[in-house]
Amino acid sequence: MSPPWYDRFVGVRETSTAGAPREILVIDDQPEARELIGLSLQRMGWVVHLAANAADAMEIMRTSHGSMGLALVDVVMPDMDGMSLARRLRAAHPRLGIILVSGKLNDESRWIVSEEGFRFLPKPFKLRQLGDMVASVLGDLDSSVSP
DSSP: OOOHHHHHHHOOOOOOOOSSOOEEEEEOSSHHHHHHHHHHHHHTTOOEEEESSHHHHHHHHHHSTTOEEEEEEESOOSSSOHHHHHHHHHHHOTTOEEEEEESOOOHHHHHHHHHTTOEEEESSOOHHHHHHHHHHHTTOGGGSOOO
């Protein structure tokens, strides 16, 4: 649990763990981005798992026993592009929410992401945007970042 001043300082509320699967898998080959996103989501109250590549992500999902509710997938990675990984994750785990994250998609690419049923979060993003999107995908609108 965060100290009482944390919510006012960072502008987030912690979340409860009741309900549907709430664990989040963050997949990003950039260690700094992966760690920062993971830490931010943990401070919002979610359980976070980190993967540096597609192989790690698939192994974590294989052993998660249905506890993952969401995967945040970086689009540009060296071993497999994020779109291909998102498709594999969805095929293996149809109930998994998926958010693709990138600073390099053009409007046509974003349309393709949307047409495939994925959500998209452009980099750079604000903590509020991350929290709100994660909360909406997990169906926990009450846990989004405070106004």
